[in-house]
Structures are given as C-alpha cells and as structure tokens.
Amino acid sequence: MNIAADGLCVExxxxxxxxxxxxxxxxxxxxxxxLMHVSGPNGAGKTTLLRVITGLxxxxxxxxxxxxxxxxxxxxxxxxxxxxxSHEPALKSDLTALxxxxxxxxxxxxxxxxxxxxxxxxxxxxxxxxxxxxVLSAGQRRRVAMARILAVRAALWLLDEPYTNLDAxxxxxxxALLVEHTEQGGLALVVAHHDLNVAATTRHLGLQG
Amino acid sequence: MWTWFYRLxxxxxxxxxxxxxxxWFLTLAAIVIGCGLIAGLAIAPPDYQQGDAFRIIYVHAPSxxxxxxxxxxxxxxxxxxxxxxxxxxxxxxxxTAPIGASFTLAALVTGSLWGxxxxxxxxxxxxxxxxxxxxxxxxxxxxxxxxxxxxxxxGDRAAALLSIVGVVNVPIIKYSVVWWNSLHQAATVAKxxxxxxxxxxLWPLLxxxxxxxxFYGAVLCIRLRGEVLNRERQAVWVREAIKSR
Amino acid sequence: MSVGxxxxxxxxxxxxxxxxxxxxxxxxxxxxxxxxxxxxxxxGLSVQLTLLRxxxxxxxxxxxxxxxxxxxxxxxxxxADDGTLEQLVLSGQGLYVIVLAxxxxxxxxxxxxxVLVSPVVGTALAIPLTAFATMMLSLALGxxxxxxxxxxxxxxxxxxxxGNVLLSxxxxxxxxxxxxxxxxxxxxxxxxxxxxxxxxxxxALCVLTCTLAPFAATSALRITLE
Numbered sequence: 302m303n304i305a306a307d308g309l310c311v312e313x314x315x316x317x318x319x320x321x322x323x324x325x326x327x328x329x330x331x332x333x334x335x336l337m338h339v340s341g342p343n344g345a346g347k348t349t350l351l352r353v354i355t356g357l358x359x360x361x362x363x364x365x366x367x368x369x370x371x372x373x374x375x376x377x378x379x380x381x382x383x384x385x386x387s388h389e390p391a392l393k394s395d396l397t398a399l400x401x402x403x404x405x406x407x408x409x410x411x412x413x414x415x416x417x418x419x420x421x422x423x424x425x426x427x428x429x430x431x432x433x434x435x436v437l438s439a440g441q442r443r444r445v446a447m448a449r450i451l452a453v454r455a456a457l458w459l460l461d462e463p464y465t466n467l468d469a470x471x472x473x474x475x476x477a478l479l480v481e482h483t484e485q486g487g488l489a490l491v492v493a494h495h496d497l498n499v500a501a502t503t504r505h506l507g508l509q510g
Numbered sequence: 511m512w513t514w515f516y517r518l519x520x521x522x523x524x525x526x527x528x529x530x531x532x533x534w535f536l537t538l539a540a541i542v543i544g545c546g547l548i549a550g551l552a553i554a555p556p557d558y559q560q561g562d563a564f565r566i567i568y569v570h571a572p573s574x575x576x577x578x579x580x581x582x583x584x585x586x587x588x589x590x591x592x593x594x595x596x597x598x599x600x601x602x603x604x605x606t607a608p609i610g611a612s613f614t615l616a617a618l619v620t621g622s623l624w625g626x627x628x629x630x631x632x633x634x635x636x637x638x639x640x641x642x643x644x645x646x647x648x649x650x651x652x653x654x655x656x657x658x659x660x661x662x663x664x665g666d667r668a669a670a671l672l673s674i675v676g677v678v679n680v681p682i683i684k685y686s687v688v689w690w691n692s693l694h695q696a697a698t699v700a701k702x703x704x705x706x707x708x709x710x711x712l713w714p715l716l717x718x719x720x721x722x723x724x725f726y727g728a729v730l731c732i733r734l735r736g737e738v739l740n741r742e743r744q745a746v747w748v749r750e751a752i753k754s755r
Numbered sequence: 756m757s758v759g760x761x762x763x764x765x766x767x768x769x770x771x772x773x774x775x776x777x778x779x780x781x782x783x784x785x786x787x788x789x790x791x792x793x794x795x796x797x798x799g800l801s802v803q804l805t806l807l808r809x810x811x812x813x814x815x816x817x818x819x820x821x822x823x824x825x826x827x828x829x830x831x832x833x834x835a836d837d838g839t840l841e842q843l844v845l846s847g848q849g850l851y852v853i854v855l856a857x858x859x860x861x862x863x864x865x866x867x868x869x870v871l872v873s874p875v876v877g878t879a880l881a882i883p884l885t886a887f888a889t890m891m892l893s894l895a896l897g898x899x900x901x902x903x904x905x906x907x908x909x910x911x912x913x914x915x916x917x918g919n920v921l922l923s924x925x926x927x928x929x930x931x932x933x934x935x936x937x938x939x940x941x942x943x944x945x946x947x948x949x950x951x952x953x954x955x956x957x958x959a960l961c962v963l964t965c966t967l968a969p970f971a972a973t974s975a976l977r978i979t980l981e
Contacts, residue, residue, distance in 0.1 A: 319661050320744055355845055358981050381757070381847035391838035395777040396770075404770040405839075408763050408846040592974075647928040654924060658915050667978045668911045672925060675907055675971050679929050682960070686932035689956070690939065 307368045308332040308488050309354065309457060314363030316349055323349050324360070329506050333456075334483050336501045337490045341508030347492040348388070350508065351461050354490065355385050367457070381409065384455035386463055390446040394435035398426065398445045401434060406452045420448040425474060439466040447475060458482060458489040476500075519598045521742045525751070528731040528738070535728035543721035549714035557711075563627040566620050568715060572722035573617035574638070577645060578680070580610025580726065584652070585677035588670025600666035601741055603673065604656065605733040609726060611649040617642050637691035641684045648676045662741075763848040764856045771860030774833075781829070785865055786872050789822035793876045804881045811880035812941035815890070816897070816934050818876070819869050823898055824923050826865045827905035830857060831913040831976065840913075844980060850973045858906045858969070866898025882945060889944035893957055897937040900961045903968035904929050910975030932960060 309331045316324040323346040331337045339347050352358040354365055356372050356379065365372045372379045392401045402417045421427045424444040429437055437445065443466045450458060458479075464472050476499045479489055483501040491497060517523060550568035557564040584603045591599025621639045622632045633639070652673050659665035742748050758766070775782060796814045797807060834840035843853050870891050877890055908926040912918035940953035 317663075319663070355841075357841060357844065377847050377849060380845045383845070385841070385845050387838050387841060389838035391842050393774060393833075393837065393839060395774055400773070404766060405842055405846070407766050408758060408843075408848050410757055411762075644928050644931055647924075651921075651925045651928060654921060655911065658912075658918075658921055664978060664981060668975065671907075671971060671974055671978060672911060675929070678967070679932075682932050683928075686935045686956075690935040 307366075308335070309490070310366040310369075311350075311354060312364050312366070314350070314353055314360040314365070316346070316353060316358065316360050318349070324353070324508075326363070327506075327508065328363075329504075331488045331490060331504070333486045333488055334502060335488060336479055336483050336497075336499060336503045337488075337506060338497050338503055339490065339492045339506045339508065340494055342494075345508040347494075347508055348461055351385075351459055351490070351492055355383065355459055356380070382455055383457040383459060384450045384453045385459045385461075386446055386450055387461050388465070390442040391449075392434040392442055392445060395433060397431050397433055398437070398448075399430040401445065402449055402452060405449055409453050412452060417448075417452055420452040421445065423451060424448040424478075425470070440468055440471060443467055444471060444474075447478065451478065456487050458487065458491075460489065460491045462492055462494070464493060464495070516596070519596045521598060521601075521738050521745065522747045522751075524598045524601070525735055525738045528734045532728055532731040532735075535724050535731060539721055539724035539728050542717055542724055546714050546717035546721050549717060554711045554714050560628070563624065566624045568718050570617055570620035570624060571715060572718045573613045573620060574642060575719060576722050576726055577610055577614040577617055577642065579723070580606050580613060581645065581649065581673070581680065582677055584610060585670075585673040588666075588673045592667060592670045592674075597663075597666075597741070598738070600663075600670065601734060601737040602730075603670060604666065605737045606730055607649060607653050607656075607669075609729050609733065611646065611653065613722075613726075614642055614646045614649060618646065635691070637687045640691070641687045644683050644687070645680065648680070652676065758848070760848070760852055763846075764852050767843075767853050767856035768860050771857055772863065775860065775864045781826075782864055782868070785822045785826045786868055788825055789818050789869055789872060790876065792818040792821060793879060797880070807881045808883075808945060811877070811882045812890075812938040812945065814880060815873065815876055815882070815941065816894075816938040819873070819894055819898060820901065820927070820930060820934060822869060823865055823901050824905065824926060826861070827902070827909050827926070828912075828919045828922055830861050830906060830909040832909075832918075835913045835979075840976070841980060844976070850976065851969050854906060854910075854969050854972045854976070858902050858972070861906075862899050862902040866895070866902055869898055870894045882941070885947075886941060886944035889950045889954065890941045893937040893940040893950075893954060896954070896957045896961045897933045900933055900957075900964045901926070901930055903964040903972075906972040907968055907975055910972045910979060913976075913979050933957070936960065 309329075311327065311329045313326045313328055314324050315322070315326055327346075327350055329337060329339075339350060341347050349358065353360050356365070356376055359373075367379050367382070391405075392398070393404075396404070398421060399414065399417055402420065403412070403414070406412050406417065418427065418430060421430050424447045426437075426441050426444045426448065429441055429445065434442060434445070443463070447463070450460070463475055467475060476497070479491070479499050480501045482489055497503065518527070546568065551565055554565070556562050584606045587599045587602035587606070589599075590596055591603065618639060621636070621642065625634060625636070625639075626632055629636075652669050655672055656665045656669040659668060739748055739751075793814060796810065796818075800806070800810070831840060834843065844850055846853070873891055873894050874887055877887055882890060905922070905926050908922045911925065912922045915921060936953045936957040940950040940957060943950040943953060
C-alpha cells in the first residue's frame with residue numbers, strides 16, 4: 302500500500318433526499334494512519350455520507366477529494382483504492398464463501414485460492430469456505446465480508462456498521478484489524494452508532510439528525 | 511460564459527419568463543389558429559377525391575407533428591438536465607409529457623375519424639397511425655416511470671434517460687412500421703399523409719402548424735409554472751410569490 | 756497485478772453463468788412459458804394448418820418476446836437486493852464491461868435457450884422445415900437485441916415495487932421494430948421468398964443496440980443506485 306501524504310478530504314457536502322436536507326454542509330478529513338468514527342442518531346445521514354464518499358451518490362453541493370484530486374476525475378482509479386462494506390454483507394447466497402470472494406476480489410486484482418483461504422482464516426471462517434452463503438449465520442457472513450475487505454488490500458476502508466451481528470470475539474477481531482490497517486498507513490472511516498474501543502488514532506464526527 | 515444561461519435557468523427566472531410569455535403565446539395562438547381554421551374550413555376548396563372529409567387534416571397533421579415535437583422537446587430538456595444538472599430541464603420535461611401525450615391522442619382520434627370515410631372503418635393499421643400509437647405507448651412509459659420512484663429527483667433522471675432512449679428509437683420505429691405496412695399493403699388506402707397540395711390548401715395547413723406550436727408554447731408555460739412552484743415549494747421566493755398574488 | 760478488461764469480462768460472465776445454473780428451475784420457467792403461450796393461440800383460434808402457418812411467425816415471435824421479458828426482471832434484481840450490485844459498481848472495473856457481461860450471460864441462458872427450443876414450437880405451429888434456419892437466426896438476433904433493450908429497462912426499474920410490469924411497459928414499445936422485422940423474416944422464409952432484407956435490418960438493429968444500449972443501461976444503474 303502506497304499512501305501519499307494526503308488522504309481523504311470531504312468539504313461542505315449537501316445532500317437532499319426529496320424535500321429532506323439530509324446532509325447539511327458536512328466536512329471531514331482523514332489522514333493516513335487515522336480512523337474516523339462517524340456517529341449519530343438514526344436518520345442523521347451516516348449511510349448517505351458514506352455513499353457520497355464512495356462516489357455512488359453525487360452530492361448537490363460540496364466535494365470529495367482523495368489524495369488532493371476530486372474523486373470525480375478518475376473514478377475507477379479511486380475505486381481501486383477503496384473497500385466498501387455496506388449494511389448487508391453483500392454475498393450471493395447461492396455461491397460458497399470462497400467463490401464469493403473469488404468473484405469479488407478477482408475483479409480488483411489477481412488472487413489465488415490460497416490467498417483467499419488465508420483471508421478467511423484470518424477472520425475465523427476458514428471452515429465456511431465451501432459452504433453456500435445462505436447456510437451461514439449472520440455473524441459468519443459478516444466475517445466473510447471482513448475477509449473480502451482484507452483480501453482486496455485497499456488503502457481506504459469505508460465500513461457501515463461493521464460490528465453488526467458480530468460476537469465478542471468478532472468485535473475484538475475487527476478492532477484488531479482496524480488497528481493493524483491504520484498502523485500500516487491505511488485509512489478507515491467507520492460508521493457506528495456505538496462507541497468504538499479501538500487502539501488507533503481516532504477522530505470523531507457526530508452527525509445531527 | 512454560461513453563467514447567464516444558468517441564471518436564466520434558475521427557478522425564479524423560469525417562473526417569471528413563463529408568466530410573461532403566456533399571454534403572448536395565448537393571444538397569438540388564438541389568432542393564428544382562428545385564421546387557419548377559417549381558411550381551412552371555409553376558404554380552401556374541397557379535395558378532388560375526398561371531398562370535404564380531407565379537412566380534418568388541418569387538425570390531424572399539426573397534432574401529429576406536435577406529438578413528435580413535444581417528445582423531442584421532452585428528451586432534449588431531460589438530456590440537458592441530466593448532462594448539465596440543470597433541474598429546470600426536468601421541470602420542462604415533466605410539464606411537456608402530458609401535453610405531448612394529449613396531442614398524440616388527438617392525432618389518433620382525428621386520424622381514426624378520418625379513416626371512417628376513407629377506409630370504411632375506424633382503424634385499419636395504417637402505418638402512420640400505428641407509429642402514433644407506439645409513440646403514445648412511449649409517452650405512457652415515461653409518464654409512468656417518473657412517479658414510480660420515491661425520490662422525485664431519481665424519478666426525473668430515470669424518465670429523462672428513458673425519453674432519450676425513446677427519441678433515438680422513434681425514427682427506427684417509424685421506419686419499421688412503414689416497412690411492415692408495405693408488406694401487408696392489401697386494401698388500406700394509406701393516404702393520411704399530405705398528397706401534393708395546391709397552395710390554397712397548403713397555406714392554411716402551415717398556419718395551423720404555427721398556431722398549434724404557439725398553443726403548445728402557451729400550455730407549456732402554464733404547466734411549467736405549476737411544475738416550478740411544486741418543485742420549489744420549500745424555497746423562500748415561492749412563498750413571496752404566492753403572498754404577492 | 757490489476758485485472759484487465761477482458762479478464763474482468765470473463766470473470767463476471769462466469770459468475771453469472773455459475774449463479775444461473777445453480778438455480779436450474781429458474782432457467783426452465785421462461786422456456787415452459789414459451790411453450791404454453793404458443794399452445795394458447797391454436798387453442799384460441801383454429802387448428803387449420805394453413806391458417807396456423809400464416810399466424811405462425813407472429814405467434815412465435817410474440818411468445819418469444821413475452822418469455823424473454825419474464826426473465827429480464829431478474830437481470831439486476833438479485834444483485835440489487837443483496838448489495839452485490841454496489842460492489843460491482845465499485846469494483847474498479849468500468850460498469851460498461853460488467854453490464855456487457857451480465858447481459859450476455861442473461862441472453863445465453865434465456866434467449867439462446869429459446870432459440871434452441873424454437874424448432875419444437877415451429878413444428879407445433881406448422882412452420883415448414885425449410886424456414887427453420889431463418890426462424891432460428893431471426894430469433895437469435897431478436898432475443899439478443901431484446902436482452903440489451905431489457906437491460907436498459909431493468910436498470911431503470913430495479914428496486915421498484917411491481918417493477919416487472921413497468922419494465923414490460925417500457926421495453927415493449929421499443930421492441931416493436933424487432934417483432935416487425937423478425938416475424939417478417941420468418942414469414943418470408945415460409946412463403947419461400949428471400950428473407951435477406953429483413954434479416955439484414957434485424958442484424959443492423961442488433962448491432963446498433965449492442966453498442967449503444969450498454970451506455971444507457973450503465974447510466975440507468977447509476978441513477979437507480981444513487
């Protein structure tokens with residue numbers, strides 16, 4: 302991972318959903334090695350903010366810059382450097398965990414089955430590699446999603462409520478992964494409505510509804 | 511350089527311009543259509559083959575032309591709104607859709623009425639009427655798509671994309687229907703088009719075209735003002751405008 | 756280390772085919788629908804061979820159109836429902852390639868399957884054997900074009916309630932030229948005249964749609980995902 306001095310910079314983003322002014326001039330900055338925790342009540346716009354940062358949603362006003370350049374200028378290059386985990390674990394229920402990873406990570410970079418297996422081991426679901434995703438529990442699916450984030454080897458992690466459905470061991474594992482990621486110079490933006498107890502440089506942004 | 515255009519395309523200025531243009535369009539339309547109707551119904555001589563029945567062309571042909579023109583306007587306005595993110599483009603597209611659909615319906619009804627003395631039946635799958643019918647379906651598709659989305663701006667953009675896809679298809683559809691009809695010519699005397707017309711028949715027709723265009727402009731401005739008010743109902747200027755009435 | 760366009764295309768194609776074949780019951784349904792609908796017409800009208808032969812191209816084509824439409828809804832729906840569509844958009848590969856692969860895979864399991872089943876239907880509708888080649892070629896081109904048009908419609912209506920009906924409403928008017936040229940080609944083949952003109956027109960439509968439709972479908976997806 303080659304991180305330049307700049308990181309992610311969001312400036313005065315406004316988003317309207319119909320008549321609702323969901324994001325009112327939100328700005329934030331995340332530098333390499335930092336973890337940004339975005340919190341707020343339901344409906345405050347946390348997921349919307351995350352989707353604006355991924356580039357899926359274009360804000361009516363404001364800009365998002367990655368390494369000094371707007372994300373609109375070279376969207377595929379930007380996408381290659383980020384890993385996004387939404388509310389749902391984003392797995393095809395008819396494919397096995399390993400196949401899911403192969404088809405998703407394989408679009409980003411060439412991977413071997415061994416590497417993917419190693420990612421699954423790291424997140425504690427190596428035994429699920431050949432099981433179809435529909436028979437996995439919610440917690441196991443979340444762990445497979447984490448394995449995907451790991452395997453993709455992206456600099457910027459954008460995680461929406463990643464602790465959902467994880468047991469205590471899973472939560473500890475995720476926190477450890479976040480620490481590891483930031484120590485290696487990566488950036489992470491985590492949306493969570495609860496407190497994060499992560500031993501990393503954490504900044505905080507609270508959104509009001 | 512384009513700032514003047516963006517300023518012109520801002521909601522309050524669109525509202526003002528539409529309000530100012532409406533009375534002009536209406537009066538001119540009334541005058542021109544009036545002249546055209548008198549000329550077409552009273553002054554122009556009866557057709558050699560069809561007698562007085564051909565006079566319905568003075569309503570049918572302009573309606574058909576406007577139905578196409580309105581669809582193109584809708585697609586262009588939607589395209590401008592999609593590419594340059596000018597929201598008033600969506601307002602124009604939304605305002606013009608029902609007008610265009612009504613013109614299409616008018617063309618179909620008048621064409622069908624014309625068909626009765628011509629073919630002996632109200633509907634005979636004539637190529638022009640058939641392509642008008644398909645155009646009506648295209649309109650219905652766009653008008654059904656827009657409100658199907660919970661987020662109105664998403665609905666606008668989806669409808670704009672669909673109307674652009676439709677406008678590309680309109681010439682293809684027309685050509686294919688003409689081709690299809692030429693295979694199955696059989697008995698239909700497909701002469702709903704303009705045969706070679708002498709001047710005395712032609713200029714009332716052109717007058718009616720102009721009159722219909724002006725009428726379209728007037729109705730568009732009226733509907734556009736309603737659309738703008740509805741879309742911008744949260745804005746301060748709207749409340750001022752309503753208070754000042 | 757990064758993945759080229761061709762490799763990404765093949766990967767998405769394999770994914771789609773893998774997913775389709777894991778649900779064989781869903782593959783069969785449009786084919787059965789095709790067979791059932793073609794049965795409706797002789798039942799509803801007449802069994803006289805001459806009349807049947809005259810109606811055959813139209814009946815065959817309308818049934819194929821409707822059967823293809825049935826499966827179009829699923830093009831993006833399952834990906835949108837479980838969140839993988841967003842991942843595909845953010846995969847770092849252009850969305851154009853992904854849509855291209857998905858639509859082609861969809862055609863392979865629906866349109867191509869219809870083409871393979873069409874001789875059965877053709878026989879049932881008294882289409883002479885000599886016309887089979889034209890019939891199958893026209894169906895192949897037509898269903899491919901329809902998959903492309905349907906991708907645009909599916910992209911626009913994914914995520915809408917009752918999106919299925921709206922999808923048909925949007926796609927069918929655009930598909931009418933296909934019906935005209937396809938049925939026309941088959942008709943000419945049955946009557947013994949050359950169907951080349953109609954087939955060329957159908958081919959031209961197919962090429963036009965295959966090149967332009969992915970752009971429209973990509974825009975449609977971006978609009979729905981926002």
